[in-house]
Amino acid sequence: MTLSTTSRSTLTRLRERARTDRADLHAVLDAGLVCHLGLVRDGAPVVIPTGYGRIDDVVYVHGSTGAGWLRIEDGEPLCLTVTHVDGIVYARSVFHHSMNYRSAVVHGAARRVTDPAERLAALRAIVEQLSPGSWEHAREPDRRELAATAVLALDLAEASVKIRTGPPGDDDDDIAAGGRWAGVLPVRTVFGLPEPCPTLPPDAPTPVHVGDRWAG
Amino acid sequence: MTLSTTSRSTLTRLRERARTDRADLHAVLDAGLVCHLGLVRDGAPVVIPTGYGRIDDVVYVHGSTGAGWLRIEDGEPLCLTVTHVDGIVYARSVFHHSMNYRSAVVHGAARRVTDPAERLAALRAIVEQLSPGSWEHAREPDRRELAATAVLALDLAEASVKIRTGPPGDDDDDIAAGGRWAGVLPVRTVFGLPEPCPTLPPDAPTPVHVGDRWAG
Known part of the structure; x- marks a missing residue:
């Protein structure tokens, strides 16, 4: 299954960087911690970082019902972008x-x-995107917490994926001239050593679903 | 100097997470590799990841003159967001x-x-934000390359900074109940070992401005 392309999801340049497989889209979304959600307020764009989660071909965001940016109407246009810098x-x-x-x-x-x-x-998908295993380990939301939480869905019907990999595309003249370095410095997101909450008993073990994310 | 607050840059909740010092704004911007730029097209938001650079209280983005998203008019409203996930x-x-x-x-x-x-x-600020030292090391843009590059500026006059640090804010009942882990898993962006371009001579040394970024 390929993604639908519209004028705004059809890349105007560097088409070789565009992917149309839904599996690529899912992979990019599933690897992220934060998305940047765009909306329009008084004719101007607003871009807000927030957590998100995916179930099949729907992506979800949530927030407090008191948060201004989540006062979003049914049918209001949104743009949700997830980016990984790899190098x-x-x-x-x-x-x-x-x-x-x-x-x-x-x-x-x-x-x-x-x-x-x-x-x-x-909500489970959003929590599990950020912290896999937390839904089982932590206390589920109660009625009051659910009432305070707004949830929005966005269908993955119109989307584009762009991926760049590999070395630089230098001009032949510059390669021939020599004397200058070229290459890729990889960029990675890693997890550090878990920091227990000060209110935990000192001997509280770190559960596997947290400890196993630490890169060592 | 503090940042101006307007209705859209005044946080509607969690005000304790909002900072108003210009130094905080500069620090968050200066630490980033990519921003998410929001614009409005046909009444809908579009959010694009791109590099950026800062000089004093102006932030710059650039792109190919052939890139659709950079066909931006003077005075068109934009929103530029930079986010670091720390934990x-x-x-x-x-x-x-x-x-x-x-x-x-x-x-x-x-x-x-x-x-x-x-x-x-x-352009220098944008390149140096991504790869400090590259402007001195690499060949500067020639007339043709400059002509192919669009540069946009955005004043840092209206901006908000939001920072969350520290442990979770659990309810007292949940803390007293015990049996569940709480804490912070730090998230960091690190650089890997530089990967020389295949077209470099095998004995080409990695320059200090690249090699010193590697975390080891």
Whole structure:
């Protein structure tokens, strides 16, 4: 299955960087911790970082019902973007400096999620995206907490994925000239040593679903 | 000097996470590799990841003149957001799961940069943000490359900075109940071992401005 392309999801340049497989889209989304959600307020764009989660071909975000940016109407246009920086691309020329990256850009209309079962599944997906294993380990939301939480859905119907990998694309003249370094400095997101909450008993063991994420 | 607050840059909740010092804004911007730039197309938001650079209280982005998203008019409203995820906050309750992060959100009107000196300074700032030392090491842009590059400026006049640090904010009942882990899993962005371009001579040394970024 390939992604639908519209004028705004069809890349105007560097088409070789665009992927159309839904598996690519899912992979980019599933690897992220934070998305950047775009909305329009008084004709101007607003871009907010927030957590998210995916179930099949729907992506969910949540927030406090008191948060201004989540006062979003049903059908309001949104853009949800997830980006991973994988490397800094050093070229012989300033012009060909670049980044290796994977990004997904999803366009769609907001849908306020009201069905209790879908709301709960969405919240689980959002929590599990950030901290796999937490839904089982932690206390589930109670009625009051659920009432304070707004959940929005965005269909993955219109989306584009862009991926750049590999070395710089220097001009032949610059390669031939020599004397300048070119290559890729990999960029990675890693987890540090878990820091227990000061209110935990000193001998509280770190559970596997947390400790195993530490890179060592 | 503090940042101006407007209705859209005044946080509607969690005000304790908002900072108003310009130094905080500069620090969050200066630590980033990529920003998410929001613009409005046909009434809908579009959020694009891209590099950027800062000079004093102006932030710059650039792109190919052939890139659709950079066909931005003078005065067009933009939003530029930079986010660093610093930690995953595990709480006893799903509800209090969170992230530690630093984010800067800049609202403003696009200014197309046409002055040659400012254009060059902006490009230098953008390249140095991504790869410090590259402007000196690499070949500077020639006339053709400059002509193919659009540069946009955004004043840092209207901006907000939001920072969360520290352990989770669990409810007393959940803390007293015990049996569940809580704490922070630090998240860091690190650089890997530089990967020389295959077209480099095998004995080409890695320059200090690249090699010193490797975490080891």
